[in-house]
Amino acid sequence: MKVAARHGASIRNAVQDTRQAAARPAARSSNGNMARTARGGLRSAHRALMALATFGAASLACSAHAEELTGTLKKIHDDGAVVLGVREASIPFSYFDGKDTVGYSQTIALQIVDEIKKTLGMPQLKVREVTVTSSNRTPMLLNNQIDLECGSTTHTVERENVAAFSNSFFQYAVRMIVRKNSGITDFPDLAGRAVVTTAGTSDERLLRRLNTDKHLNMRITSARDHAEAFGALKDDRAVAFVMDEPIVYGFKATDPRPDDFVVTGTPLGYEVYACMFRKGDEPLRSLVNGVITRGQISGEAERLYKQWFTQPIPPHGINLNFPLSEQNRALFAHPNDRALD
The missing domain is CATH 1.20.58 (Methane Monooxygenase Hydroxylase; Chain G, domain 1)
Structure with missing residues (x-):
């Protein structure tokens, strides 16, 4: 005034x-x-x-x-900065390569930032990154410590009670990684044995439900993050690491001895990743979904997928060799924000 x-x-x-x-x-x-x-x-x-x-x-x-302006866009405008929640070791979605945060999801997040800059008319808008984990990402969002998180967060019906989710950008199966010589091929083989997963994930909920329903008596440990969980498997403190299939493929591919491990097990279920933001923020939802939808129907999403899942990625040039699934191909053809659980 x-x-x-x-x-x-x-x-x-x-x-x-x-x-x-x-x-x-x-x-x-x-x-x-x-x-x-x-x-x-x-x-x-x-x-x-x-x-x-x-x-x-x-x-x-x-x-x-x-x-x-209202909601998060007003906050970003007034602060002169957008705050992204990023992951340290969610390869190849959002991870630190020794210099920067990179990955499939991180690329989408930065495309969203570019759209925010255009919408606000602020080409010099600052971008701040805050490292989050599976356990603290939602509280940090609700406490306004981050504005947006596009890492490896599963969109579930339960989580809709506290946060909002964008159109899905990846669909996957929940499986496990084990040592090749362990003799483990499916989840019933885990009965009475030590198993690790990551705390605060939908996989933890699925694994504990399986343990109860099938009376497997697994000794389940919930690690702080994905890297700690894989470390438990490598140190033989657990016989299996149960997690999202692309995540465990990422750890297998980046390990110095990738042939020592195998990804196996009938999927516990299928889930989707999406960007997470605060509830009731329709302007931001519209902006984020616009970016994701344009990428999917234009073919950009498939090109981005090939870059991060079928080609060498930083920092060591490893290749996950994880071809585009029919489920993801269908998702790209028909963008939507439905949870699968």
Whole structure:
């Protein structure tokens, strides 16, 4: 409002100067040179008035646009920064490669940031990254510590009670990774044995439900993050690491001895990843879904998939050799935000 008041005062001053300039040639028109000078002053004052009025209108429009913003977009506008929740070791979705956060999901997150910059008219908008885990990502979102999280977060019906989810960008099966010489091929083989998963994940819920329903008496440990869970398997503190199929393929591919491990087991279920943001934020939902949908129907999503799942990726040039599934192909053809559980 202060900006609008200043521009209003400036325009009024310009109007007064124009009137004074208009009066001068009438009073002294007997002198041709003086009349021409006055007319020149009138034209200059008029041009100044029009320029100032245009500038003032633009400023008022900008101010009005800012006042119309709501939710996360308003927060980002007012803060001058967007805060992304990122993962350290969700290969190849969101992970630290030694220099930057990279990955399939991280690329989508940065495409969303570019769209936010355009929408807000803020090309120099700052981007801050905050590392999150499966356990703390939702509390950090609800406490406004992050604005958006596009990592490896499963969209479930239960989670809709506390957060909102974008259109899905990846569909996968829940399976396990074991040592090749373990003799384990399916989940019944885990009866009475030590098994690890990651705390705060939908996989943990599925695994504990299986343990109860099938009376397997597994000794389940919930690790802080994916890397810690895989470490438990490598150190033989667990015989299996149950997690999203692409995640365990990522750990297998990046291990110095990948042939020591195998991904196996009848899927416990199928789930989808999506970006997570605060509930009731329709402007942000529309923006995020627009970016994801355009990528999927244009073919960009399939190109991005091939880059991160079928080609060498940083930092060591490993290849997950994880071809596009028919489920993901169908998802790309028909973008949607449905949970699968």
